[in-house]
C-alpha cells in the first residue's frame with residue numbers, strides 16, 4: 001500500500017516516514033520536504049487552497065498530520081484562528097478534493113488529539129466518552145467531523161486521538177528536557193491532572209495499523225494504557241535524568257507565562273486506549289518509566 005503523508009515534514013511525520021515503504025510526502029513547500037526527506041517523492045499543497053488534480057494519483061492511503069503547532073507562540077486571536085483553520089478548514093478542503101478526484105485513496109488516517117475530551121478530572125475516558133466544550137475540544141470535534149465526511153466517498157476513516165507524544169528531536173520532551181536537565185523542572189499547577197502520553201514508536205505502529213487493518217475505523221485513542229498524573233510524570237522524568245525536580249510552577253504563574261495554553265497543560269484527561277485493547281494491539285512502551293528510559297538513555 002503506498003501512503004501519502006500530509007504534514008510529513010513535522011515531528012510525527014518524520015518518524016512515520018521511517019516506518020513506511022516509499023511514501024510520498026506532501027506539504028506547503030517542496031523545498032522544505034526535499035531538505036527534511038531527500039530522495040522521497042514530494043507533492044505540494046497549501047491547505048488554504050483547493051487541491052489540484054492528480055494529488056491522489058498512485059496513492060492508496062493518506063495520513064493527514066498537518067496543523068499549526070499548539071506548543072509554539074502565544075495563543076492570541078490570530079494564533080487560535082490558525083490552529084483551527086489549519087485543521088478544520090484544511091481537512092474540509094482535503095475531503096472535498098477526495099470527492100472531486102477520479103482516483104480516490106482507500107483510507108484516510110487523520111490526526112486528532114485527546115484534547116477532544118476537555119478537562120475531565122479522573123474520569124476514565126474511552127472513545128465513546130462525550131467530547132468536552134473548550135476551544136481545543138471544539139477544534140478536535142469539528143476536525144473529526146470534516147474527516148469523517150470522506151466516508152461518503154467510500155473511504156475508510158480512522159481518527160487518531162493522540163496523547164502527548166514522547167520522542168527524540170521534537171515534541172513535548174524537547175521543550176521539557178532543558179529545564180529538567182538543569183534541575184529546574186517541576187510539576188505544573190497542583191500536578192494532579194492526568195497527562196495521556198505515548199511513545200513515538202508506538203504511535204507510528206498505531207498509525208500503520210490504522211492504515212492496514214480494514215476492521216478499524218472511527219476514533220482510536222493513541223495513548224499508553226497507563227496514563228500518569230503530571231506529578232508522577234515529573235517524578236519519572238527527573239528520576240530518568242538523575243536530577244531533582246524542585247520547582248513546581250503554580251497555575252497562576254503558568255497562565256502569566258504561557259497565557260491560554262496553560263489551560264491545555266492543566267487539563268486532566270485519564271484516557272484509556274479501549275479500541276486498541278480490543279484489537280489486541282501490544283504497546284512496546286506501556287509504562288512511563290520504560291518509555292523515558294528508552295528515550296533518554298539512547299540520546
Ligand SMILES: NC(=O)c1ccc[n+]([C@@H]2O[C@H](COP(=O)([O-])OP(=O)(O)OC[C@H]3O[C@@H](n4cnc5c(N)ncnc54)[C@H](OP(=O)(O)O)[C@@H]3O)[C@@H](O)[C@H]2O)c1
Nearest residue numbers: 007009010011012027028066067068069086111113162165
Ligand atoms: N506532537 C504531539 O504531541 C501531538 C499530540 C496530539 C496531537 N498531535 C497532532 O498531530 C499532528 C502532527 O503533529 P506534529 O507534532 O508532527 O506537528 P508539527 O511538527 O508541529 O507540524 C506538522 C506539520 O504541519 C504543517 N503545518 C504547520 N503549520 C501549519 C499551518 N499553519 N497550516 C498548515 N500546515 C501547517 C507543517 O508542514 P509543512 O510546513 O511541510 O506544510 C508541519 O511540518 C498535528 O495535527 C497535531 O495537532 C500532536
